[in-house]
Amino acid sequence: MNQDVPSDSKGSRISRRNILVLDPVDGLPDIAAELAPFGWHCFKAQQARDALTLLGQYDIRVIVAVIETSSHRCQAREIADIQRKHPKLQWLAVTDGILDTSCSWLLSANFIDYYHKPLNWCRFNDSLGHAWGMSQLARDNPTVAIDDAPLTAIEGKHPLIQTLRRDLEKLGQSDDTVLLSGETGSGKGLCAKWLHFLSHRRQGPFVTLNCGALPASLIQSTLFGHEKGAFTGADKRYIGHLEQADGGTLFLDEIADLPLDLQVNLLHFLDDKQIMRIGACHPQTVNCRLIFASHQDLENAVDEGRFREDLYHRLNVLRLHVPSLREYKSDIIPMAERFLQNIPGNASSLVFSNQALNAIQNYNWPGNVRELQNRIRRAAVMAEGSEISAKALGLDRIKEHNPDAELAKQRDNLDAEVLLKAIADNRHNISAAARQLNISRTTFYRLIKKCQIQL
Numbered sequence: 001m002n003q004d005v006p007s008d009s010k011g012s013r014i015s016r017r018n019i020l021v022l023d024p025v026d027g028l029p030d031i032a033a034e035l036a037p038f039g040w041h042c043f044k045a046q047q048a049r050d051a052l053t054l055l056g057q058y059d060i061r062v063i064v065a066v067i068e069t070s071s072h073r074c075q076a077r078e079i080a081d082i083q084r085k086h087p088k089l090q091w092l093a094v095t096d097g098i099l100d101t102s103c104s105w106l107l108s109a110n111f112i113d114y115y116h117k118p119l120n121w122c123r124f125n126d127s128l129g130h131a132w133g134m135s136q137l138a139r140d141n142p143t144v145a146i147d148d149a150p151l152t153a154i155e156g157k158h159p160l161i162q163t164l165r166r167d168l169e170k171l172g173q174s175d176d177t178v179l180l181s182g183e184t185g186s187g188k189g190l191c192a193k194w195l196h197f198l199s200h201r202r203q204g205p206f207v208t209l210n211c212g213a214l215p216a217s218l219i220q221s222t223l224f225g226h227e228k229g230a231f232t233g234a235d236k237r238y239i240g241h242l243e244q245a246d247g248g249t250l251f252l253d254e255i256a257d258l259p260l261d262l263q264v265n266l267l268h269f270l271d272d273k274q275i276m277r278i279g280a281c282h283p284q285t286v287n288c289r290l291i292f293a294s295h296q297d298l299e300n301a302v303d304e305g306r307f308r309e310d311l312y313h314r315l316n317v318l319r320l321h322v323p324s325l326r327e328y329k330s331d332i333i334p335m336a337e338r339f340l341q342n343i344p345g346n347a348s349s350l351v352f353s354n355q356a357l358n359a360i361q362n363y364n365w366p367g368n369v370r371e372l373q374n375r376i377r378r379a380a381v382m383a384e385g386s387e388i389s390a391k392a393l394g395l396d397r398i399k400e401h402n403p404d405a406e407l408a409k410q411r412d413n414l415d416a417e418v419l420l421k422a423i424a425d426n427r428h429n430i431s432a433a434a435r436q437l438n439i440s441r442t443t444f445y446r447l448i449k450k451c452q453i454q455l
């Protein structure tokens with residue numbers, strides 16, 4: 001079992017796309033070396049038992065099964081066992097010869113593609129890339145069961161929040177598209193759920209798609225779907241997010257990241273409400289409401305040629321700005337106390353020290369409500385005794401009434417500290433680190449860039 005993790009020249013771990021090669025007789029001895037230049041890191045296992053151990057330890061999304069015609073029957077059992085325990089993995093098969101009818105089990109084993117040795121590594125890399133993308137889709141279960149989980153209340157008594165709640169009620173009645181703007185973590189996603197909940201579509205599905213989280217090559221089929229056989233690897237029909245949201249609402253987050261060619265398709269959809277799955281012959285009508293969000297300034301994106309002006313005007317009809325937490329300072333302490341009370345298992349035994357309350361009130365909250373929640377969650381775990389200190393919140397080094405520049409510098413330092421810890425905690429797995437901080441990968445990469453962290 002090979003457990004080497006890629007490292008850079010300083011020996012620190014670097015993140016790569018991990019795949020597992022299930023190879024009982026070392027039939028592909030050079031696979032790791034051949035795939036490394038394409039950015040793949042190969043773990044190897046000879047048996048299902050070793051494979052399952054590695055799958056429990058590392059973020060592995062694709063398995064290459066090397067099928068030996070001499071021993072394929074016992075491999076069938078091992079593969080079925082792994083598939084049952086890890087249903088979202090994507091599989092490619094490499095065989096050592098011509099398969100006969102005794103190998104028909106392979107057809108029902110859900111492989112994305114089959115290869116014969118010797119491999120064409122470039123083509124194989126393409127298939128791995130596709131499998132990786134499919135695994136991303138399988139992992140991001142986009143449907144939010146609004147009816148199953150109680151919808152988080154929008155907290156706050158400040159006039160800005162009261163106006164926000166009133167505006168949501170009004171916009172909920174309309175069936176037109178809404179454009180939500182606001183800083184990261186300010187509550188755009190929460191507002192989108194409320195818009196759905198307050199609309200006549202509340203019994204329908206609520207589907208979300210973060211346009212910045214998917215590679216450009218996958219967005220088209222994710223949004224519009226594809227037919228079986230539409231392209232290599234399209235082994236099943238895929239119902240796109242627009243169609244999944246039929247009768248309900250589709251929330252498209254980070255809309256500024258949508259590639260320009262897809263912006264045209266979206267504009268057409270907004271005009272005629274028709275979609276065409278990739279590979280389909282006929283369009284079909286979809287009845288869903290669209291809600292968009294962006295933390296980026298869309299006007300700037302239009303000026304810079306990254307966002308189509310006609311789509312911008314089409315989206316900009318009903319617009320709602322979600323205020324930043326620092327704009328409703330009078331609500332911060334009551335919200336912080338509520339979040340602390342609501343932490344499972346806390347049973348209101350923990351309280352903030354006076355110094356912590358001061359720090360919470362005076363901090364600038366660049367990450368908004370999400371940052372407030374995350375700092376409190378972390379502090380509740382780290383707290384010693386019954387008081388949460390400013391230090392446990394990571395706010396002890398924030399001085400009150402700093403000049404803006406100093407504050408910005410301190411924010412960056414703190415952001416960097418939190419990011420580096422998440423990266424280390426998750427062994428350089430950026431997706432897992434982003435999940436731990438409850439932010440999208442796009443936001444994670446943006447923050448890494450802002451804090452000038454070298455990965």
Ligand SMILES: Nc1ncnc2c1ncn2[C@@H]1O[C@H](COP(=O)(O)OP(=O)(O)OP(=O)(O)O)[C@@H](O)[C@H]1O
Nearest residue numbers: 152153154155184185186187188189190295369370
């Ligand atoms: N006023 C509020 N009251 C209670 N919870 C809130 C409020 N605003 C935001 N939240 C909570 O803060 C967290 C972050 O909110 P959300 O994900 O909606 O932010 P966002 O603006 O969509 O962020 P991003 O742009 O990074 O995707 C969520 O857990 C949300 O429930």
